[in-house]
Amino acid sequence: MSWRFEYHETLGSTSDLCKARAEAGEPEHLAVQAFSQTSGRGTRGRTWTDPGGNLAISLLFRPADPAAFIAALPFVVAVALFETAIHFCPVVTGPSRFMLKWPNDLLMDGRKMAGVLIETGGPQGNPWVVVGIGANLRQAPEIPGRRLAALSEVTDPPSAEAFGKVLVAQIEHWTALREREGFAPVRAAWLARAHPVGTPLAVQRCETYITGSFSGLDAQGRLLLALPHGETIPVVTGDILLD
Template sequence: MTQPAICPSVVSIPRGNGGAWRMEVHDRLGSTSDLCKNRLDAGQGEDGIAILALKQTAGRGSRGREWHDPGGNLALSIMLVGPGAVVPVGLWPFIAGLALHDAMAGYVPPGHALELKWPNDLLLDGRKMAGILIETGTEGGVSWQVIGIGANLRGRPDIAGRALSCLADCGGDVPAAPEMARALLHHLDLWLARYGAHGFDAIRAAWLERGHAIGTPIRVAAGNQQFTGTFAGLEDDGILLLRTSAGVRRVVTGEVLLAPVNRE
């Protein structure tokens, strides 16, 4: 006999603009972002909806990778529609990254390093613990954005060739996913307000304070090309600046690895 669908619990999280995030907490989903996109495709998109899965079985990361969830981690997607989808898509990794960093920082004990990595990763003690996936489109002439965020809280998947971390590696208390999601949405609201008041310059400056330091050795893989250099900052639109032997190079897209530069 088919089991009846379990309705998600719904939590309202106040925002500074007088509105609220409406967070749905699902016990189990394939992909939180796919649920958002399915609703948008069906004409059921709603601005300010956040979908949280306590267990996600088919999560997606950047560049078509799977995002493995061993359970107990954060799998959250935020749906923004119409007037809510006003932030240029290229700026979202920085705004969402700042919110993710600041929400997570409240649970990281002293002695551990939390660092943003261009364009959409969060590192804990030098290893990836969280990532952000931005998707955008138009439905019925109305623009939408889906901000997907996955973070390793209680466990980290075992993936060959990739060094990952989770919040539990630090010891101490690890929040449940709904608590972390609430903290993240709170900080996202703060950074959206700051962006609205001061523009991207304020976001860029804050990201540079929390990101890999100027001079950090970097290797970039972009298509069939690979090149190395050191981090030289961000342009006004968030494009990465890489100092190479041939001068400063603008990196619009690519996979960035914080690795020693081979100077031979």
């Protein structure tokens, strides 16, 4: 099924509009994109500042198997973001500039360049999933205490419209692969693009930290954290801090 792209010069939130359309019965494969977003948000209630010229897009899905779809979705979108960034970068930058951080942040030179927010709703018989994606193409917003990156630092960035089209095609590709072959190939692709096994990291939960090293992903996509005393624990949620 082809995607229906809807463009707006300015929106408060692409995801809010996409969710409203979903609640009104809109079929899946709607892509709502704004060239300027005034009330974007990230995970855990954080704001996502958009200085203009960057990607702000939300996608509507109505999966037949919501649980399996949602479990794989962060990794599908992360790999698609990585591949889209590489697509628009000169060969000289190399893929090593980019790295995925669990579960779905795209880092450039160790700084966040893109993030994802997944929201769900709707009746049991016809649920919806809205994926909001923000990527710094032309400029990184200035947020105290955070180090952010923009694609313009390494290449002449594409338009937000062009980046969005390639990204949606990549998401479609990896979604179709998961439907045909399950989560395993998506998991493998994510691991090949992420912080290496053995990378020291900390998981932040409220005001506490659990430190250890990255030990991969389990079959459900949970981060495996190897603790200093030898135990390995699965991490379902939490902010990941790379050392």
